[in-house]
Amino acid sequence: MLKLLFLSTPVGPLGSGLGGGVELTLYNLAEEMQRRGHQVRVVAPTGSVLNNIQIVEIPGNLQIPAQTQSRDVPISLPSDSVLANIWEYAHTVAQEYDLLVNFAFDWLPFYLTRFFTTPIAHFISMGSLSDALDLVMTRVAKAKQGTFGVYTRSQAETFPFADACTILGSAVDLSVYDFCAQPDDYLGWVGRIAPEKGLEDAVAAAVKTGIPLKIWGKIQDQQYWEKINQDYPEGAREYCGFLPTRELQAQLRRCRALLMTPRWVEAFGNVAIEALACGVPVISYARGGPTEIIRHGKTGFLVTPDSVDGLVEAINNLDQIDRISCRQQAETEYSLPALGDRFEKWFNSRISRICGDK
Numbered sequence: 001m002l003k004l005l006f007l008s009t010p011v012g013p014l015g016s017g018l019g020g021g022v023e024l025t026l027y028n029l030a031e032e033m034q035r036r037g038h039q040v041r042v043v044a045p046t047g048s049v050l051n052n053i054q055i056v057e058i059p060g061n062l063q064i065p066a067q068t069q070s071r072d073v074p075i076s077l078p079s080d081s082v083l084a085n086i087w088e089y090a091h092t093v094a095q096e097y098d099l100l101v102n103f104a105f106d107w108l109p110f111y112l113t114r115f116f117t118t119p120i121a122h123f124i125s126m127g128s129l130s131d132a133l134d135l136v137m138t139r140v141a142k143a144k145q146g147t148f149g150v151y152t153r154s155q156a157e158t159f160p161f162a163d164a165c166t167i168l169g170s171a172v173d174l175s176v177y178d179f180c181a182q183p184d185d186y187l188g189w190v191g192r193i194a195p196e197k198g199l200e201d202a203v204a205a206a207v208k209t210g211i212p213l214k215i216w217g218k219i220q221d222q223q224y225w226e227k228i229n230q231d232y233p234e235g236a237r238e239y240c241g242f243l244p245t246r247e248l249q250a251q252l253r254r255c256r257a258l259l260m261t262p263r264w265v266e267a268f269g270n271v272a273i274e275a276l277a278c279g280v281p282v283i284s285y286a287r288g289g290p291t292e293i294i295r296h297g298k299t300g301f302l303v304t305p306d307s308v309d310g311l312v313e314a315i316n317n318l319d320q321i322d323r324i325s326c327r328q329q330a331e332t333e334y335s336l337p338a339l340g341d342r343f344e345k346w347f348n349s350r351i352s353r354i355c356g357d358k
């Protein structure tokens with residue numbers, strides 16, 4: 001039995017949607033590790049909510065989302081930084097745990113690694129975003145073998161230390177997602193509403209095909225959202241809010257397809273496996289994580305990046321896809337037990353390696 005301390009992302013309370021896919025990963029992993037008999041405690045910003053997982057809430061000001069910064073921006077922390085407060089707490093209790101698992105994509109936790117005696121495993125939730133982060137991560141990767149876990153190979157390859165990354169994939173709790181054989185006549189888009197997610201292309205494709213688009217997710221960039229509203233007619237899209245998983249899947253399952261339009265190297269694309277779990281085919285730009293998830297022509301389509309016409313062509317070919325094969329792929333590749341096996345192996349290797357560290 002391992003005693004695990006999970007240190008959450010500092011960009012928002014868990015359950016707010018500001019943490020995007022990493023919120024789902026952290027929650028699913030905590031659930032699965034507890035199911036296996038390990039002790040898990042999560043340290044997260046005040047206001048975080050996770051059902052039946054012990055949370056230590058830490059006050060302080062949220063961190064600027066790293067993907068809104070350019071690559072050469074100096075590292076910054078707000079006054080009374082929640083990130084710094086989380087790691088001050090971690091330092092006071094570290095001795096009580098076998099392993100600290102970090103989910104923040106931030107300079108401070110990477111820099112502090114060398115000063116902790118308790119082993120730290122860093123789960124990286126995005127591709128490379130900044131030179132300063134790449135530098136400190138490369139230094140840690142060299143000093144502590146096996147420190148970095150990532151979702152996908154294409155995400156790892158955005159970093160100079162790609163070969164030092166452990167590929168972990170992702171998963172969903174399949175019991176929460178219900179298969180839907182007969183969809184309604186609309187398309188779906190799920191994600192943080194922000195420029196790197198390319199929502200405008202999904203709306204443009206919906207307008208061209210005349211099939212309405214339903215949108216779920218947190219509005220993270222207000223003016224980006226307002227520009228989409230100005231550029232596209234009302235009928236083409238309906239904003240359905242940011243929903244908890246059970247409510248989301250009850251609507252997502254009724255889509256003819258999920259559209260994914262990432263402008264950046266999407267580290268994984270948890271929404272893709274949520275859709276597959278409901279039997280919903282996924283049409284995505286061939287960029288980042290989705291290229292390792294979608295079986296082209298079988299469980300969805302991979303489209304030339306940034307090509308709205310490519311999205312339209314794929315939408316017109318949806319009848320080729322058998323929705324059962326989407327659910328089956330989720331069951332074979334993205335179940336929680338499979339995820340738990342991969343992470344448990346990584347945790348144990350990180351703990352045992354403590355003696356081998358330079």
Ligand code: HBI
Pocket residue numbers: 009010011018019020021022023063064065066067103104105106125126
């Ligand atoms: N930005 N600074 C910072 N730290 C994070 O942990 C972070 C982020 N931006 C986005 C994000 N985490 C998550 O939404 C993604 O990792 C999924």
